[in-house]
Amino acid sequence: xxxxxxxxxxxxxxxxxxxxxxxxxxxxxxxxxxxxxxxxxxxxxxxxxxxxxxxxxxxxxxxxxxxxxxxxxxxxxxxxxxxxxxxxxxxxxxxxxxxxxxxxxxxxxxxxxxxxxxxxxxxxxx
Amino acid sequence: xxxxxxxxxxxxxxxxxxxxxxxxxxxxxxxxxxxxxxxxxxxxxxxxxxxxxxxxxxxxxxxxxxxxxxxxxxxxxxxxxxxxxxxxxxxxxxxxxxxxxxxxxxxxxxxxxxxxxxxxxxxxxxxxxxxxxxxxxxxxxxxxxxxxxxxxxxxxxxxxxxxxxxxxxxxxxxxxxxxxxxxxxxxxxxxxxxxxxxxxxxxxxxxxxxxxxxxxxxxxxxxxxxxxxxxxx
Numbered sequence: 001x002x003x004x005x006x007x008x009x010x011x012x013x014x015x016x017x018x019x020x021x022x023x024x025x026x027x028x029x030x031x032x033x034x035x036x037x038x039x040x041x042x043x044x045x046x047x048x049x050x051x052x053x054x055x056x057x058x059x060x061x062x063x064x065x066x067x068x069x070x071x072x073x074x075x076x077x078x079x080x081x082x083x084x085x086x087x088x089x090x091x092x093x094x095x096x097x098x099x100x101x102x103x104x105x106x107x108x109x110x111x112x113x114x115x116x117x118x119x120x121x122x123x124x125x126x
Numbered sequence: 127x128x129x130x131x132x133x134x135x136x137x138x139x140x141x142x143x144x145x146x147x148x149x150x151x152x153x154x155x156x157x158x159x160x161x162x163x164x165x166x167x168x169x170x171x172x173x174x175x176x177x178x179x180x181x182x183x184x185x186x187x188x189x190x191x192x193x194x195x196x197x198x199x200x201x202x203x204x205x206x207x208x209x210x211x212x213x214x215x216x217x218x219x220x221x222x223x224x225x226x227x228x229x230x231x232x233x234x235x236x237x238x239x240x241x242x243x244x245x246x247x248x249x250x251x252x253x254x255x256x257x258x259x260x261x262x263x264x265x266x267x268x269x270x271x272x273x274x275x276x277x278x279x280x281x282x283x284x285x286x287x288x289x290x291x292x293x294x295x296x297x298x299x300x301x302x303x304x305x306x307x308x309x310x311x312x313x314x315x316x317x318x319x320x321x322x323x324x325x326x327x328x329x330x331x332x333x334x335x336x337x338x339x340x341x342x343x344x345x346x347x348x349x350x351x352x353x354x355x356x357x358x359x
Contacts, residue, residue, distance in 0.1 A: 010162070010207045013332060014199040020326030024282060093325045096348025098341055101327035 019105045027086045030079035037076050070123035078116035082108060128158040133208060135166055137178065138215040141224050148222070150213070151175070157208065164192055164203035167214065167226070179225035187334055190272030193217050193279065194226050200279035202272075202334045217279040233275060236290055240314055242297045244307040257305055268300040268342075270335050277329035277339055289319030292329035292339030299342035302349075315346045 044063065047053045057063070066072075085108040089099055133155040140148035153170045164182055171178045182192035185204045192203040195215040203214075220228035257265075271293060278284055278291030295315055302311035323343045330338040348354065 010160075011201060011205045011334065012207050013201045014196040014206060014209065014212075016331075018199070018280075018328055019331060020324075020328035021282060024324050024326045090325045093340075093344045094347045095351060096344050098338075098344060101331060101340075 019101045023086060023101075023105050023108075026082060030083040030086075033075065033079040034083060037079075068123075070120045073119040073123065074116040077119045078112045081112035081115040085111060128160040131157060131159045131210060133157050133161075133166055134211050135170065136213040137167070137170065137175075137226070138213075139178070139225055140216075140222050142222060159208075161208045162204055163194065163196055163201065163206045163208050163212065163214065166208050166212070167194075167203060179223070179227045181227050188272065190274030190334070193274045193276050195279065200276040200332060202274055202276065205334055217275055219279070219285065220275070230275070233273070233278075236294055236318075237273070237297070240294060240298060240318070241309070242301055244301065244304050245309040246306055247308050250306075255306060261303065261305070265300060265303060268296060268303070268337065271296055271300075271337055272335055274334060276332050276334060280328050280332045281323075282326065282328065283319075283322050283324050287319065287322040289322040292323070292343070294318055295320055295323070295346065296337060296339040296342045299345060302346070312346055312349050315343075316350075320346055 044067065047056050047060065047063065086104075089104050089108065092099065135153050135155060136150045137153060138148050139145075139151050153174050155166055155169050155174075157166060157169060164185065167178070167180050171180065180192075180194075180203075182204060183189040185192075187202055187205045190202070193200060194203045195201070195213075195217060196203075196206055197209070197211075197213050198215075200217055214226065216222050216226045216228050220230065220232070223229050273293060275291075275293060277293050281289070281292055283289045284291045295318065298311045298315045298318070301307045301309065302315075320343055323340070325340065325344070327338075327340045330340045333339065
């Protein structure tokens with residue numbers, strides 16, 4: 001804990017970003033994105049590979065171009081990275097280890113963006 | 127030099143004895159750009175709306191009575207810099223007595239329930255007791271909590287789950303670290319919903335006294351995982 005300097009001169013709390021709130025919501029959204037992607041992935045694989053769904057495969061010529069959209073994979077990889085690292089941060093918290101909320105937020109978001117960006121570059125053949 | 131600015135404040139007005147629901151009234155205030163939110167509220171009260179109910183005592187960020195929500199963020203009104211556009215509301219989730227004044231009866235009852243004085247095995251003998259200087263400093267800092275309920279109002283776990291709130295966890299941790307206290311504060315913290323905390327650190331960010339209730343919760347959880355702390359009843 002940092003030492004309190006009282007009385008304070010001023011605060012601007014209502015102007016800044018609520019790091020914890022944004023991180024918490026992103027954690028939930030990223031979890032939902034992962035579950036949704038796995039669900040859709042299973043359905044798409046079934047359409048591609050199960051003979052019983054051949055009619056569905058023929059009726060969906062847009063499926064292959066959709067699968068090749070790199071931004072979808074970038075979002076997925078961002079979600080996986082963010083969910084993993086923020087979850088690890090929470091686990092470390094349960095062990096009493098403190099990481100400053102602002103440092104943790106920007107570090108995790110930065111690493112997750114890099115992971116997502118890597119997918120874009122991979123699709124671009126770079 | 128502070129410059130003149132025009133402020134527009136939407137203030138929640140609500141009298142539970144006569145109003146069916148809260149409403150917002152807009153006030154235009156001519157002020158200075160270095161005014162605090164409390165200065166704006168006082169100006170509204172003195173010049174435009176004499177029946178506006180609000181609360182403050184010290185104006186120096188020490189008493190913790192002037193907590194309000196500004197644009198949805200809980201703050202101390204006497205410390206928060208005013209903004210050209212503000213929506214000022216009472217702290218949630220506490221019942222409103224009138225306008226910006228909330229009923230703190232439940233808060234006081236919870237403090238009383240937790241018994242936040244050292245529970246000794248033997249009666250206090252009187253006189254100063256020996257304590258490590260570093261621990262004394264830490265306890266003194268933890269004891270500087272204003273009980274303003276800004277952290278409780280901002281806590282998303284309080285809004286969603288059965289959780290007393292970060293301020294109470296901080297006080298319980300303060301007692302858990304007190305060398306004279308023998309009560310099982312970890313058990314009390316768990317009963318108070320400590321495990322419901324999301325670990326988001328919003329309480330740390332919002333605390334006007336620069337304390338970290340989230341760290342107090344983390345330390346309780348560490349004790350729970352590793353079996354540390356005092357386990358007496």
